Amino acid sequence: MTIYSFYIFDRHCECIYIKQWHQQDKFRPTSSAGPSGTDSPASLTGDGKRSSAGSTLLRSNDTNPSRPGGRLSVQDDAKLIFGVVFSLRNMVRKLSGPEDSFISYRTGAYKLHYYETPTNLKFVLLTDVKMNNLRVVLHQIYVNLYVEFVVKNPLSPVEHHGGEGVAVELFEMGLDGFIRTIQD
Amino acid sequence: MSANKAARIGEEVWKTRIDKVNAELVTLTYGSIVAQLCKDYEGDYIEVNKQLEKMGYNIGLRLIEDFLAKTNMGKCINFKETAETISKIGFKVFLNITPTVTNWTTDGKQFSLTFEENPLADFVELPDDGRAQNELWYSNLLCGVLRGSLEMVQMQVDAHFVSDVLRGNEVTEMRVTLIRTIDDELPPGED
Structure with missing residues (x-):
């Protein structure tokens, strides 16, 4: 049971938090290199996300030097994931009414779990394919970590442009600990 | 969702998941905020109303997340349910009160909340300067809270007081x- 990465998107479609626990080589078999087998958390930093620079494939930026094997940067991954969940969610709603929301999807290599709050915050978790449904986990991350440590933090802004105010220490530690309990 | 079901959920959540504080602490804290604003704006009660609404709005933007986390509510189907x-x-x-929902317009887009009790306004008398009675909406913070929290769940509303027992009206x-209804924002295009 492995958890690859975790994303939060706000109601302005902006990615406000990224966390990766393993290099995602496992579900991108084409890429070969990169330090493997180590925990390498990569957190989101503000720059470069909103800028609309050219093709996604060619873009690289300071926070994430271009990776070997044509891999996308962390931010571009986030953009793609947003595109996928946004489209899927809208399609699902068109098909079966506004109450419905998609919960997860699976490919041959990974599984994507999705939870959206009524305030349009979107929580996404990528795991290996054998993982059970983690919607409850995402809900708990929202209730016990996001609301407690980000929303209720008086110093954190209401809107998190560039992820500002989300990656506070209490949230990070809580998230890390919580994810660890699921992986074991 | 029926009114009864809502009442049951409210009761349940309030009993089991809410940390309580002393009501007088809330009343006195709110009172000193309003009193201070009246001082700061030198009795310009219209401006005080505005500031209270703004403070409420900022509270509402965050309070909605706490509300959703505690109650686990989904989206409301219509404005009546809201x-x-x-x-x-x-x-x-x-606040441990349940204001009554009344006076619906026929298009279902406008209603009144009447407050039989209002913990913010316990012990309060408006200043006797001949203006406060006509200008100050003492609990205007609540209007802001509603506006802020509903905005976060894609509803743009206007909320304002039309009467207040503090002004000598019969009801608040x-x-x-x-x-x-606010549409979902679309992601910025890739160009």
Whole structure:
């Protein structure tokens, strides 16, 4: 049971938090290199996300030097994931009414779990394919970590442009600990 | 969702999941905020109303997340359900009161909340300067809270008081109007 990465998107479609626990080589078999087998958390930093620079494939930026094997940067991954969940969610709603929301999807290599709050915050978790449904986990991350440590933090802004105010220490530690309990 | 069900959820959440504080602490804290604003704006009560609304708005933007986390509510189907939820769950869990939902317009976009009790206004007498009675909406913070929290769940509303027992009216009544439903934002295009 492995958890690859975790994303939060706000109601302005902006990615406000990224966390990766393993290099995602496992579900991108084409890429070969990169330090493997180590925990390498990569957190989101503000720059470069909103800028609309050219093709996604060619873009690289300071926070994430271009990776070997044509891999996308962390931010571009986030953009793609947003595109996928946004489209899927809208399609699902068109098909079966506004109450419905998609919960997860699976490919041959990974599984994507999705939870959206009524305030349009979107929580996404990528795991290996054998993982059970983690919607409850995402809900708990929202209730016990996001609301407690980000929303209720008086110093954190209401809107998190560039992820500002989300990656506070209490949230990070809580998230890390919580994810660890699921992986074991 | 029926009014009864909302009342049950409100009661349940309030009993089991809410940390309580002394009501007088809330009353006195709020009172000193209003008193200070009246001082700061030198008795310009219109401006005080505005500031209270703004403070409430900023509270509402965050409070909605806490509300959703505690109550585990999903989206309301229509504005009627929203009204019941505000009254029986929202006000219940945060202030332990359930204002009555009345005076619906026929298009279902406007209703009143009448407050039989209002913990913010206990012990309060408005200043006797001949103006406060006509200009100050003492509990105007609540209007802002509703506007802020509903905005986060894609409803743009206008909320304002139309009467207040503190002014000598018979009831305290807030009018809430749905202006529009806010559409989902679209991601910025790749160009």
